[in-house]
Amino acid sequence: MAPSTSSAITLNINGEKFTLTVDHRTTLLDALRERLDLTGTKKGCDQGQCGACTVLLDGRRAVSCLQLAVAAEGREITTIEGVAEGERLHPVQQAFLDLDGFQCGYCTPGQICSAVAVIQEHAAGWPSAVTDDVRPEAGPPPLTDDEIRERMSGNLCRCGAYVSIVQAVARAAASEEQDKGAAA
Amino acid sequence: MTTATTRTPTAQRAVGTAHTRVEGRDKVTGAARYAGDIPFAELAHGWLVLSSVARGRIRSLETAPVLGMPGVLAVLHHENAPRVDSDHIGLLGVPPEPTSVVFQHDRVPHMGWPVALVVAETSEQAREAAEALVVHYESEPHDVAFSGGHPDVYALDGHMPAVTEKGDLEAELAASAVVVDEEYTTPEEHHSPMEPHAAAARWDGGRLEVVDSNQGSTWVADGLAKLFSLDPESVRVRSEHVGGGFGSKGVRAHQVAAVMAATVLQRPVRVVLTRRQMFALAGYRSPTAQRIRLGADADGRLRALDHRSVNLTSTVHEFVEPSAGVARVMYDADAHHTANRVVRLDVPTPTWMRAPGEAPGSFALEAALDELAEKCGIDPIELRARNEPERGPVSGRPFSSRNLLACFREGARRFGWADRDPRPGLRREGRWLLGTGTAAASFPAGAGPSTAVVTAEADGTFTVRIAAADLGTGARTALTLVAADALEVTTDRVRVRIGDSDFGPAMIAGGSMGTRSWAWAITAAAGELRERLALGAAVPPEGITVRSDTTAAIGALAQKERHSFGAQFAEVAVDVATGEVRVRRMLGVFAAGRIVNPLTARSQFVGGMIWGVSMALHEEAVRDLASGGHVGADLAGYHVATHADVQRIEADWIDDPDPDDPVGIKGIGEIGIVGAAAAIANAVWHATGVRHRSLPIRPDRVLPAGTGALRA
Numbered sequence: 001m002a003p004s005t006s007s008a009i010t011l012n013i014n015g016e017k018f019t020l021t022v023d024h025r026t027t028l029l030d031a032l033r034e035r036l037d038l039t040g041t042k043k044g045c046d047q048g049q050c051g052a053c054t055v056l057l058d059g060r061r062a063v064s065c066l067q068l069a070v071a072a073e074g075r076e077i078t079t080i081e082g083v084a085e086g087e088r089l090h091p092v093q094q095a096f097l098d099l100d101g102f103q104c105g106y107c108t109p110g111q112i113c114s115a116v117a118v119i120q121e122h123a124a125g126w127p128s129a130v131t132d133d134v135r136p137e138a139g140p141p142p143l144t145d146d147e148i149r150e151r152m153s154g155n156l157c158r159c160g161a162y163v164s165i166v167q168a169v170a171r172a173a174a175s176e177e178q179d180k181g182a183a184a
Numbered sequence: 185m186t187t188a189t190t191r192t193p194t195a196q197r198a199v200g201t202a203h204t205r206v207e208g209r210d211k212v213t214g215a216a217r218y219a220g221d222i223p224f225a226e227l228a229h230g231w232l233v234l235s236s237v238a239r240g241r242i243r244s245l246e247t248a249p250v251l252g253m254p255g256v257l258a259v260l261h262h263e264n265a266p267r268v269d270s271d272h273i274g275l276l277g278v279p280p281e282p283t284s285v286v287f288q289h290d291r292v293p294h295m296g297w298p299v300a301l302v303v304a305e306t307s308e309q310a311r312e313a314a315e316a317l318v319v320h321y322e323s324e325p326h327d328v329a330f331s332g333g334h335p336d337v338y339a340l341d342g343h344m345p346a347v348t349e350k351g352d353l354e355a356e357l358a359a360s361a362v363v364v365d366e367e368y369t370t371p372e373e374h375h376s377p378m379e380p381h382a383a384a385a386r387w388d389g390g391r392l393e394v395v396d397s398n399q400g401s402t403w404v405a406d407g408l409a410k411l412f413s414l415d416p417e418s419v420r421v422r423s424e425h426v427g428g429g430f431g432s433k434g435v436r437a438h439q440v441a442a443v444m445a446a447t448v449l450q451r452p453v454r455v456v457l458t459r460r461q462m463f464a465l466a467g468y469r470s471p472t473a474q475r476i477r478l479g480a481d482a483d484g485r486l487r488a489l490d491h492r493s494v495n496l497t498s499t500v501h502e503f504v505e506p507s508a509g510v511a512r513v514m515y516d517a518d519a520h521h522t523a524n525r526v527v528r529l530d531v532p533t534p535t536w537m538r539a540p541g542e543a544p545g546s547f548a549l550e551a552a553l554d555e556l557a558e559k560c561g562i563d564p565i566e567l568r569a570r571n572e573p574e575r576g577p578v579s580g581r582p583f584s585s586r587n588l589l590a591c592f593r594e595g596a597r598r599f600g601w602a603d604r605d606p607r608p609g610l611r612r613e614g615r616w617l618l619g620t621g622t623a624a625a626s627f628p629a630g631a632g633p634s635t636a637v638v639t640a641e642a643d644g645t646f647t648v649r650i651a652a653a654d655l656g657t658g659a660r661t662a663l664t665l666v667a668a669d670a671l672e673v674t675t676d677r678v679r680v681r682i683g684d685s686d687f688g689p690a691m692i693a694g695g696s697m698g699t700r701s702w703a704w705a706i707t708a709a710a711g712e713l714r715e716r717l718a719l720g721a722a723v724p725p726e727g728i729t730v731r732s733d734t735t736a737a738i739g740a741l742a743q744k745e746r747h748s749f750g751a752q753f754a755e756v757a758v759d760v761a762t763g764e765v766r767v768r769r770m771l772g773v774f775a776a777g778r779i780v781n782p783l784t785a786r787s788q789f790v791g792g793m794i795w796g797v798s799m800a801l802h803e804e805a806v807r808d809l810a811s812g813g814h815v816g817a818d819l820a821g822y823h824v825a826t827h828a829d830v831q832r833i834e835a836d837w838i839d840d841p842d843p844d845d846p847v848g849i850k851g852i853g854e855i856g857i858v859g860a861a862a863a864i865a866n867a868v869w870h871a872t873g874v875r876h877r878s879l880p881i882r883p884d885r886v887l888p889a890g891t892g893a894l895r896a
Contacts, residue, residue, distance in 0.1 A: 025308040034307065039221035040214015042427070044378045045459040049819040052378055080214035093212040097204055100787045104656025105211030106378040106427025112212060149827040156819060158378050158428050159656045160794030161787060162830040 009073045013038065014082025022069045029053045031069035032079060040080035040109045044156070051155035054110035055079050061117040063154075080109035083116060091175045092116050095168035103159035111155045115169045118151045119143075119176060143173050198665035198675050199847060202783035206661045206680070207425070207654075216425045219397040220382035220456050227384065228257055229307040230445050230455040231314035232437065233300040234464055235292045238326035238812025239530045242290040242299055246318040250302060253316065255309035257449055261300040262287045266444050268411040274435070275406045276692070281533060282500040283465055284436045285411065287444070292321065293500045294532045295813040296464025301441045303453055326530035328812045332367065332473025332494040334527040340497075342504035342524065348512060348578045351519030353477075356488035360479030363488075364555045368476065368548035369878045371804040373469040375537050376824055377655075379427020380462055385442040386452035394421045396439055399429045400692030402651045405685035407435035408443060423683040429655040431536035431694060432466040463817035467535030468805065470495035470505045474548040479517075484560045484567045489517035489577075491549060494525045498533040502526065505534065507545030510858075513626050513747055514549065515568075516577035530812060536694065538795060539854035542627050543861070547799075547879060550623035550862035555875065563606065564622055564866070565592045565751075576745040584744045587775035587840050588624060591751035594838055595622070595773035599753040609873035616757040616766075619871025625750035625859035629700070629777060629842060629850035632691035633735035636705035638667065638713050639727040645677045647727075648710075651690035652682040652702040657853060658784030659699050665780055666703040666847055670710035688731070696748070696851030699780065701734070707846045708732035741844060748776035748840075748850045752793070752863040758871045763883030765868055767797050769832035770860070775840035777850025785852055789835035792856015797833075798825035800861035801880050 010019045011031070020035055029046070032038040032055075041064055044052030048066040055064045056078035083090045092115045095101065102108040122143050127134040130150045131141045141147060148169045149162070157165065210216035235242075247259045265287035270280050286298045299319055304310035339346035357363055383396040392414060398404045398421070405421040408414070426433065438455040445453040457465055472495050479488030493507035508522040524541075537543075557564040569589055575582055596602065604620055605611075611618040637649040648667045654660040660680055668675040681687070691701035709732035721728060753771040758764070772793050779785045802823040806815045816822065835856065841848030861879060869875050874889045 023306060023308045025312070030307060033221070037223060038214075039217060042218070042379070043220070043456075044380070045819050047459065047818060049459075050378065084213055089209075089212065096212050097208045100204065100783050102208075102211060102656075103658070103784075103787055103791060104378065104426060104428040105207075105216055106218065106656075108211050109214045145831075149830070152827040154826075156378065156824060156826055158376055158430075158824060159787075160791030160798075160825070160830070162794060162825075162827050163790050163833050164787060166827065 007070055009070055011072055011077060012075065013077045014079060024070055026069045027065050028067040028069045028072045029064040032064065038079055038081055042106050042109055044107065051114060052107050052110040054113045054155065056113055056117055059120065061114050080113060083112060090116065091172040092168065095172040099164045099168045099171065101165040101168035102161050107155060107157045111157065111165055114152060114155045115172065118148065118169065119173045122147065143170065145170065198668040199778065199780050203661055203665055203675065203781050204783065205658060206664055218379055218425045218427050219384065219395050219423065220454065222384065222395050224384060224386060224452040227452045227454055228303050228305060228449060229310040230301045230303045230441055230453050231310035232298050232441060232455065232461060233302060233314045233317050233319065234461060235295060235297040235299050237292055237321045237323045238295040238328060240292050240321045240323040242292060243320040243322050245300060250313045250317045253309065253313045255305035256302060256313045257305065258303045258445060259300055259317065260287055260444055260448065262290050266447055269413050270411065272410040274410070275403050280407060280411060280435060283533060284440050286437050286440050294498060294530050295811065296532060298437045298441065298465065301445060301455065303445045303449065326812045328529050328531050328807050329809055330471050330496045330527065330529060337494050337525045337527045339523060340502055340504045340526045342506050344506055344509050346525065347523045349521050350578070353488055353490055353519040353521050356519035357477060357479040360487050361482040362480045362556065362559045364476065364478040364552050364559065366476055366552060366555065366877055368474045368551060370472045370544040370547060371879060372471045372807065373537060373799065373803045374463060374805055374822060375430040375432035375466060376819065376822065377428030377430055377432060380457045380459060381433060381436055381438050381466055382454065382456040383439040383442045384452055384454035385446040387446060387450065390418065392419045392443060394439060394443065396421055396423045397426050398423045398433045399653050399655060399694055401653065401683055401685040402689045403692050404435050404439060408439060411440060412443060421685040423653060426653055426655045429693065430538045431540065437465050459819060460817050463805065463814050464532050467533065469537035470497065470534035472505060472507050472544045474507055476548050476552040478552055478556050480556055480560060482560065484556065484562045484570050486515055486517035486571050488519045489515055490521045492523045493545065494527060496529050496531060496534065497526045498531055499528050501533040503534050505544065506541035507548065509541045510545035510626065511549055512578040513576065513745065514624060515571045516573040520577055539627060539857045542854065542858045543799065546623065546625060546859045547861045547865065550859050551865050551877065554621065554866040554869070565596060565601065568592065568624055579745060581743055581745050584746045584842065584844060585840060586749060587838060588749040590838050591749055591773040591775050595751040595753050595771055599771045601753065608870050615759055615761050617760055617871040618755065618757050619867045619869065620753065620755045621863045621866025621870055623752045623859035623862035623866060625752055625855050626747045627696055627855040627858055629746040629748050630695060630697045631701045631704055631738050632697050633733065633738050634690040634701045634705040635688040635731060635733045636702065636709045637687060637729060637731050638706065638709040639729040640713055640717060640723050641727045642723050642725050645679060646671055646673065648678065648680045648706055649687040650682055650702050650706060651685055651687040652698060653693040654682060655693050657693065657699065657788060658781055659693065659702065661784060662699050662780040663702055663706055667706050667710055670707045671714055696853040696855065700845060700849040700851045703847045703849055704845065705732050705734045708734060748774060748855045750774035750776065750855050750859065752859040754863040754867045756864060756867040756871055758868060758886060763886035765801055765881055765886060767831060767864055772835045772856060774835065774837045774855055776837060776852045776855055777845065778841040778848030779837055780849065786835055788852055789856040790833050792854065793833050793835060793860050794825050794830055795857040796860020797829060797864065799857065799879060800864040802829070804880050
């Protein structure tokens with residue numbers, strides 16, 4: 001008997017379970033786009049170089065073109081379609097919209113997913129290559145424009161919307177910080 | 185039946201006020217569907233196979249094993265593909281791009297030529313089968329080595345004459361107190377839109393329907409109709425959202441291959457270019473080798489200007505990158521010579537890429553002006569002021585408006601230019617040498633004939649239909665504002681539908697002419713509709729529709745030198761230890777007609793300036809002379825500016841409405857990149873004392889060149 005080249009899997013995407021049979025070669029990106037009609041996640045290079053296909057896996061960013069769908073079973077997958085809370089845009093989405101943090105919009109889902117995770121990574125105290133004081137006790141560095149630029153550099157934007165993307169990420173981070181302060 | 189009323193005109197106009205993108209919510213939520221995102225029942229997937237030799241012919245293809253692979257439906261190639269008619273002129277006045285006329289013969293004119301399309305049930309099956317297809321070639325020696333001194337260089341007219349000559353160049357150079365004579369080179373550059381080219385084709389009730397990503401749906405529909413000898417009415421091309429184009433998205437191999445496969449298989453077929461394939465099939469900007477000779481009196485007034493440019497083209501199509509054209513607009517001289525020449529090599533055909541001609545041409549010319557300013561001991565802005573022409577230097581025609589010096593004045597004030605010490609290599613901050621530079625920018629302001637359809641709906645809203653394309657320019661939003669003003673209603677009552685060839689002929693999104701051309705047509709139709717409604721016309725359930733066609737109006741425009749202008753400023757820091765150049769801040773001030781939507785216009789200007797940063801410091805496609813193909817044909821090997829490369833970049837504009845345009849628009853798509861690389865190169869000289877005349881200004885070029893300051 002020939003070895004099986006496909007498997008039935010269950011993917012947990014945006015809080016919903018999807019069961020499907022996939023060719024083992026199918027990337028998570030192609031499973032989302034071609035099989036589940038979740039086309040918000042974009043294919044810019046299909047080789048992990050542009051960031052357009054960025055999704056969150058268990059809350060951390062990942063380029064879905066370099067993930068096999070069969071390996072994503074059991075993970076919490078968040079795509080751009082799952083970032084907003086119903087009709088209410090996520091603060092990152094709202095800031096991108098208000099500050100014109102995009103032009104053609106093709107890299108935008110990846111930029112937004114990346115930015116959502118950047119804000120969380122920063123709040124959790126993760127340093128970046130431009131962080132001056134990387135000692136754990138130093139706490140999160142100030143989220144300067146340079147910090148945002150460094151942390152977002154895996155997401156290319158050929159239209160060159162970088163200036164307003166950085167402003168949008170800073171605004172969204174500040175508003176989340178404010179919300180947290182108000183809740184405390 | 186209702187009666188529509190229109191608002192009394194007030195001072196509050198939509199044009200000129202910031203408006204977020206009308207499709208913005210769809211783009212930030214992932215709801216916007218691009219060409220490759222639209223599902224079809226029974227969709228099959230096509231995967232192109234490209235040649236692995238740079239010149240020769242296909243001897244044979246081993247299709248049988250591939251046809252036996254799981255899911256494979258067909259292998260199209262030159263022996264079995266439908267025949268097409270390539271002997272025609274497209275809507276833009278040129279024959280079809282030969283790379284798009286796929287599978288018609290066995291010749292291979294360059295590495296990456298499409299030799300087959302494998303179609304399968306899934307993209308995984310198509311990809312594996314395409315990679316398994318064995319193609320045998322008769323290989324021939326190739327020449328892909330570009331240089332300005334290539335023996336086969338010849339002069340070529342593009343949309344402008346190849347050569348212009350006025351006055352005795354050698355005599356004026358000899359009589360000049362100061363002479364600059366230098367060569368400048370720019371590398372092969374690729375558009376690299378984030379969305380790869382994608383098209384799905386299907387036959388539906390006798391009509392060919394193509395869902396595509398392009399810069400003009402009627403342009404592509406017309407091209408496909410002519411290639412496949414179809415009645416134009418029977419072809420519909422839609423392109424609602426486009427993930428960037430920059431000149432690369434016209435009729436190309438993927439649409440033609442998809443139509444062939446859909447025709448053969450009688451089911452929908454989608455073909456998407458891979459990122460790597462885009463480097464061979466999507467066009468690119470040719471490298472240029474430019475020689476500039478400037479001769480001036482001691483006070484900087486030009487006596488002689490000679491700008492000669494050479495670019496490469498393919499063996500199957502002539503394309504000129506008219507880099508010397510910018511000198512015909514910017515500066516006059518008693519002797520004024522310009523020439524655009526090409527050399528044919530065994531490479532893919534280059535094409536229009538953001539500011540074709542002006543982008544590389546302005547790098548050379550504006551860097552040479554900076555060298556002249558240094559030699560004359562004159563401030564670079566003052567040098568330009570002393571050489572400001574009153575009429576077109578070559579045409580002799582008046583300028584419709586030329587607000588270059590106003591841009592320099594405003595830019596210099598905001599940038600702090602007056603405090604600049606002109607001497608190079610003096611400012612040091614730790615390991616960084618600092619410098620500032622400036623350059624002028626210009627780009628033609630044109631318009632092309634378009635049609636528009638505007639309907640007053642029975643519910644009091646208005647629908648605009650026009651075959652425009654929004655590549656990220658904000659055109660859809662800008663046209664909404666223009667239509668609202670023309671109809672004298674608020675923007676929330678206007679719905680603009682674009683990207684459908686069924687809406688009628690329209691200008692493409694290109695040449696900074698899209699929004700202006702479409703706005704003109706919409707203004708005409710909306711104006712007539714408003715007049716009809718003002719007469720109290722009752723709106724029937726199907727609405728009242730008015731069509732416009734601007735062909736006659738645009739044809740009646742007086743012949744003038746019509747351009748946008750701008751002034752670019754850059755501050756750089758150069759790391760003396762690594763040779764890294766950082767652009768710390770840029771300011772561009774533009775005189776580019778009426779600005780329709782300040783929010784999106786600023787994005788477009790800044791985006792163009794970021795292209796300038798990328799052009800100055802990063803972008804360079806490298807061709808391997810042995811294989812004839814690229815080294816690192818991907819987004820890791822071909823570096824475009826990313827977040828960390830971009831710091832403070834500001835763009836602004838001065839009031840400059842075009843008096844001959846109904847809305848006052850000139851067009852802003854390209855001018856942001858023009859002059860930007862020169863301003864950066866001039867700043868690198870100011871920082872280091874060393875001129876870099878070859879782009880990009882890579883660390884490995886900066887380091888061995890050293891710095892004037894360190895040598896001193």
